[in-house]
Amino acid sequence: MRSLLVLKRKNVLVAAASFLSAISTLPAQNTAPAGTKPNPAIQTPSTTREQAKQSSQSYPPALVESGNSAFQQHCAFCHGRDAEGGETGPDLTRSQLVTEDNGGDKIGPVVRNGRPDKGMPAFNLSDQDIRALVAFIHTQRAMAETRKGGRRGVDPSDLQTGNVEAGKAYFNGAGGCAKCHSPSGDLTGIASRYQGLQLEERMLYPRNAKSKVTVTPPSGQTISGELAYQDEFTIGLKDQGGQYHSWPVKNVKFTIDAPVEAHVDQLGKYTDADIHNLMAYLQTLKQGAAQ
Ligand code: HEC
Numbered sequence: 001m002r003s004l005l006v007l008k009r010k011n012v013l014v015a016a017a018s019f020l021s022a023i024s025t026l027p028a029q030n031t032a033p034a035g036t037k038p039n040p041a042i043q044t045p046s047t048t049r050e051q052a053k054q055s056s057q058s059y060p061p062a063l064v065e066s067g068n069s070a071f072q073q074h075c076a077f078c079h080g081r082d083a084e085g086g087e088t089g090p091d092l093t094r095s096q097l098v099t100e101d102n103g104g105d106k107i108g109p110v111v112r113n114g115r116p117d118k119g120m121p122a123f124n125l126s127d128q129d130i131r132a133l134v135a136f137i138h139t140q141r142a143m144a145e146t147r148k149g150g151r152r153g154v155d156p157s158d159l160q161t162g163n164v165e166a167g168k169a170y171f172n173g174a175g176g177c178a179k180c181h182s183p184s185g186d187l188t189g190i191a192s193r194y195q196g197l198q199l200e201e202r203m204l205y206p207r208n209a210k211s212k213v214t215v216t217p218p219s220g221q222t223i224s225g226e227l228a229y230q231d232e233f234t235i236g237l238k239d240q241g242g243q244y245h246s247w248p249v250k251n252v253k254f255t256i257d258a259p260v261e262a263h264v265d266q267l268g269k270y271t272d273a274d275i276h277n278l279m280a281y282l283q284t285l286k287q288g289a290a291q
């Protein structure tokens with residue numbers, strides 16, 4: 001539910017804000033299975049309780065299957081097709097957080113809020129998608145636990161397998177990259193600034209891009225600036241004078257304009273070949289190279 005807080009659309013945010021205040025007045029019932037500690041901070045309504053019941057690590061095959069396809073679509077480039085780690089994301093089957101996750105209570109917030117400063121994007125996915133992803137990740141973890149060895153590592157030669165011309169065509173065409181970038185403009189020499197996996201990481205998810213946020217506090221006086229902080233509870237910005245302001249999200253309305261979201265949207269569309277071709281192309285953009 002809190003995913004709504006990272007949505008851009010104002011009307012939804014208003015709904016989310018009133019919804020949040022509604023649930024904060026619910027009695028703090030604990031329906032978690034015996035043996036798990038209640039955590040009032042992550043009490044959420046019935047959907048999560050249903051998940052909690054399923055979290056004894058056996059999930060309906062159809063749910064796992066739909067989680068698999070969502071994972072391949074949104075997560076696999078970074079975390080690997082089997083969730084065992086990829087070129088830029090950690091192995092989720094060995095993650096402490098995943099081990100401690102109970103029906104999505106830990107994984108859900110990470111997926112919804114991301115860790116923008118650490119290369120993990122925020123995803124705006126439905127409850128159903130998150131539930132399916134959680135089922136898939138736990139199933140992968142259970143499988144990895146029962147298996148020994150055979151773990152495949154990152155293969156840097158993957159970065160060399162793409163086709164430059166195909167990458168260029170994708171850049172200018174289907175990928176839509178040329179709408180915002182130019183090989184002779186902002187991306188000139190990009191391959192001299194970043195190499196290999198670092199370049200791939202920048203391409204998949206540029207973490208330093210600044211988002212703009214506009215906040216309307218209860219006083220009604222709107223204020224805009226650079227998004228400086230955001231989690232489930234707090235939104236903060238730096239105004240033009242460089243001054244930091246923050247509010248509890250439940251007290252304000254806000255809209256975020258994040259140009260870099262184009263990159264997150266694109267994550268769901270790339271094939272492996274697209275990525276390898278793009279990498280091949282971007283790696284030709286060296287300082288002083290003729291375009
Ligand atoms: C652009 C690359 C990228 C994509 C795409 C991505 N992740 Fe991540 N993810 C990361 C990185 C990098 C981290 C580690 C962040 C850190 O160091 O705290 C991470 C961390 C996580 C963690 C926390 C692991 C831990 O032990 O703390 C979870 C859970 C997770 N990702 C799930 C997902 C899911 C589910 C998806 C798809 C919906 C996804 N990620 C998509 C890069 C990515």
Ligand code: HEC
Pocket residue numbers: 171175176177178179180181190202203206208209210259260262263266278
């Ligand atoms: C809607 C606009 C938009 C689209 C479309 C877009 N990007 Fe970006 N891209 C950005 C923004 C904004 C940044 C962050 C700028 C920065 O960090 O300097 C960025 C950053 C990057 C960077 C890192 C640049 C740097 O200097 O660190 C790379 C590489 C990149 N994009 C590649 C691509 C590729 C490849 C595509 C197409 C698949 C693409 N982008 C599509 C807006 C866009």
